[in-house]
Amino acid sequence: MFMGAITKNGLDIAEKSREIVKSKIKDVLGTKYEDYTEEQMGIIERVVHATADPEYAKLMDFTDDAVKNGVEAIKNGKPIIVDISMVEAGIRYENIYNNIKSEETIELAKKEQITRAEAAMRLLKDKIDGGVVVIGNAPTALIEIVRLTKEENIKPALVVGAPVGFVKAAESKELLRNSENSAISTIGPKGGTPVAVSVANGIIALSRNEKA
Amino acid sequence: MFMGAITKNGLDIAEKSREIVKSKIKDVLGTKYEDYTEEQMGIIERVVHATADPEYAKLMDFTDDAVKNGVEAIKNGKPIIVDISMVEAGIRYENIYNNIKSEETIELAKKEQITRAEAAMRLLKDKIDGGVVVIGNAPTALIEIVRLTKEENIKPALVVGAPVGFVKAAESKELLRNSENSAISTIGPKGGTPVAVSVANGIIALSRNEKA
Incomplete structure (x- = not known):
């Protein structure tokens, strides 16, 4: 299994795509290509494979220990939130929490006049x-994560921040990068579920000693 | 409910975003903005809201009756395939089919040496x-749809073609546009699950006489 492919044809496509993706990333990053770990x-x-958008090579930001801390949490079986x-559906992991549709969430959102995601x-x-948080859509969810870490002493092992959009998304990711959290995030309005899912599945692959 | 939002804050974000998105689309399309129906x-x-990528305004292609045929199929309760x-998780519709993980699919893929998606x-x-096909990831799935329509006289009401990637994706969508199908697709390698889901949910909203 590589990138979700299990048949020979699926594997051929995934591998050929990765080669093309590598050369496009090198074009975008130039000499900065060397600044990243393997x-x-x-x-x-x-991420570039999942979006066909090489610009993401310039938009991805990693805090120093983000990959290491995320991989360690997954090795220890910590939950992904x-x-x-759509994010849940794309991540290949058992211990995963998605609360967006629960009655309790809808009640709290209405009572506090906040978004469901928050x-x-x-x-x-x-x-x-102690878990790995993966946000692919809702800026308000990410803003709430930063609040929880600042005000309630909650400490995620890793926050993957990829909310998308022209309202609050860029700002929410800036907040994340300015917080104490280990974070992998995108700079600017772009992001979304394929980005969030790609990062999460990369961390999971590394935790199994596979290629990211 | 608008764009998945049900709380006041969620609605405010969705509405503000749509206003910004509109102006960005106008910047990208210029006078061509008038070439599209409402x-x-x-x-x-x-699509631009879901990707924060205004370039999609130039990449979206509609065959003449695509929206009308899709809306009519959904009004008649036809299935979405x-x-x-990830595509299934994002679409707000009951009658939906996703066969990627079934035993039967895996067996056929191995036996015929084709991809699971195919x-x-x-x-x-x-x-x-008679149904509405929504492809957000796999070029081989879309190529198989075109083959079924050509060789086996299968007639979908609408095919939403948004496979993403540098291997076969652009070609698969070109094949779709050159077929007899009613189609909504993206030009080039870009696409993906947010694009496919956005188109499908837009068609569903229109079928309920809501704003796309």
Whole structure:
């Protein structure tokens, strides 16, 4: 199994794609290509493979120990907490929490006049502590994560921040990068579920001593 | 409910985003903005909202009756057939088929030396006939759809073709556009699950007489 492919044809496509992706990333980054570790570059390749958008090579940001801390958490079986069902559907991992559709979340959101994504994170804070958070859609979920880490002493092992959009997304990721968290995030409005899922599956592959 | 948002804050973000998206699309398209129907433009707005990538305004292609045929099929409760679970997770519709993980699919893929995505489509051909096909990831699934329509007289009401990647994706969508199918697709390597899901949810909204 590589990049979700299990048949020979699927594998051929995945491998050929990775070769093309590598050369496109080199074109975009130039000499900066050397600034990344092999693990970080594997994750960047997954993102560009999933979006066919080489610009992501310039938009991906890693804090120093982000990959290491994420891999260690997954090796220890810690939970992954996601913001929406599309992210959950794409990640190949058993111990995963998605609270966006629960009754409790909808009630809290209405009561506190916050978004469902925000309420879902607040309700999952015990899982988030020590876990890997993967946000592919909702800026408000990411803002709530940063609040929980600042105000409630919650400590995720890794936060993957890839909310997308022109309202609050770029700002929410800036907040994340300015926080104490280990983080892998995208700079600017771009991001989304394929980005979040690619990063998460890269971390999971590395935790199994596979190629990112 | 608008764009998946149900709380006031969620709605505010979705609405503010759509306004920004509209102006970015106008910047990209210039006078060509007027070439699209209101329904087509609503779908383009969803795609740009979901990707934060205004370039999609130039990449979206609609055959003449695509929106109309898709909306009519959904009004009649016809099935939606998808290639992968992330697409399924994002579409708000009950009658949806995803065959990528079935035993039967895996067996057929191994036996015929084809991809799982291709095998899944072949096994769902009775649902595809008259249904709405939504491909967000696998070029081979889309190529199989075109083959089914050409060689086996299967007639989907609409094919949403948004496979992504540098291997076969652009070619598979070109094949789709050169076929007899009603199609909404992206030009070039870009696409992906957010694009496919946005188009499908736009069609579903229109079928309920809501804004795309």
